[in-house]
Amino acid sequence: MQQPTPDPDLASRELTCAFALPASFYVGTAADERDRRQIFARSWQLVAHATDVAQPGDHVVADLAGVPLLIVSGDDGTLRALHNVCRHRAGPLALCAGRRAKRFRCRYHGWTYALDGQLSSAPEMDDAEHFAVADIRLPEARVAQWQGLVFAALDDSPPFAHLVDGIDARIGPGRLDGYVLQQRVAYDIDCDWKVYVDNYLEGYHVPHIHPELNRMLDYRSYRTELSRWHSLQWSPLESAEELYGNGDALYYWLWPNTMLNILPGRLQTNRVLPRGPGRCRVEFDFHYPADIDDAARRAHDAAFSDLVQKEDVDICERVQRGLASGSYVAGRLNPLRESGVHHFHELLRSAYRVHR
Incomplete structure (x- = not known):
């Protein structure tokens, strides 16, 4: 039997010479069906x-x-x-x-x-x-x-322990067990779910898209750490006491579409859910320690988060239009700032190669 011709767009590349995924993987019914079958049916x-x-x-x-x-x-x-x-x-x-x-x-x-x-x-x-x-x-x-x-x-997914391997050692076992859900907010976005994940996985855009957030984070110290099935972006954080105070901002991404945003006194989880070709829904759940009741701080948190998310929604929808325009040819990734995007794309390529 003749073997299928390898797709050069799915070839693995080192970070220093990596390209982003081409637009065809973000646009149309075929891309949406491929992700449902090869990604979401085989992941936690x-x-x-x-x-x-x-x-x-x-x-x-x-x-x-x-x-x-x-x-x-x-x-x-x-x-x-x-x-x-x-x-x-x-x-x-x-x-x-x-x-x-x-x-x-x-x-x-x-x-x-x-x-x-x-x-x-x-x-x-x-x-x-x-x-x-x-x-x-x-x-x-x-x-x-x-x-x-x-x-x-579902059945075809790695053991769950592999997904979170090493996180307990970083944040502490059971650190988040005592948190309780206080609020859920959702955004319906006109972009492929992968556009939103790409955007989440790099701080490269923060100085250009998020001026208020950029003032809280230390861009020079912003780092990305990679594991097999997740990645961590972290930075020192300095904010007003009525918001988060000072500490570390930890942004965990779990393959393929879950985010854990851990700031002092707050856990925010994100679920990025496909909603058909070129559309997704992002659900934000806000969790706080059960023994602390600070309605004013929660209100500040919700307002600031909404500001940041609206900035992300705007740029992600514009990127989706660019991907769908027919103009875009896959560009080079920044080795210093986009290692998380490269990691995500390599996992995607691996999943797509299995399908082929």
Whole structure:
């Protein structure tokens, strides 16, 4: 059998001679489908905070590469990621998050499942031959809980421990466990999800796009550290006491689309979710220590974050238009400032090569 011709755009390159991904990987239906199949079906996704599923019956709903999931804490204390798809005719079991459910009943025909995914009743099925309620249960995805956060994955993904390897040693085991969710904000953006991730992964643009943030960070000391499945950008931080105070700004990116922004007294998580060709949604969850109630500081944090995000949204949408224009030819990456982008692109290239 003739082997496919290697795609030169997917060839691995050293950072010092690296080019960005070409525009074709950011534009159109084929790029969107490729990412769903090769990236999101084979990676861990942030789906909840541990407090969302703390008690038996507490649950949230999620979607992984088109597979609806129901993340639920069972009566036995086990956290599960059940497929939110009834085994009868594919109806949904839950439409939204909830607390203390005793069971899940399909919204379509009333088939009912226990919290562990076992079918417990199927109305009016007595006449069906060779049918036994005990033989039917919901499939499960993989689930992991770490630093107060809950992740889920389908089968083809690396072990979760590999994704976060080394982070506990840097920030401290369980450092974020005591944080609680206080606010969620979302932005719908007219750009491919990878454009947003590219932008996140470098501080090269900070002096040009974020004047207020640039005054807080030390651009000369800004560093990027790379691991197999994540990267860290960090800088000393100096800000007003009513905002963050002084300390380190730690910006973690976890393959492929999760960000952990750790500043003094605050954790902000970002989920970058594809929403079709050339579109994405970014969800920001703001977490603060449970033993500190400072509404004024949270308000300052939300306002400053919104300022920065609107600056990012504007430039990302403009970049997407440039990528879609037909004018752009993949450019060289800056070895000093864009090692995080190169790392991301190499992971993407590796995933795409497997597909080919």
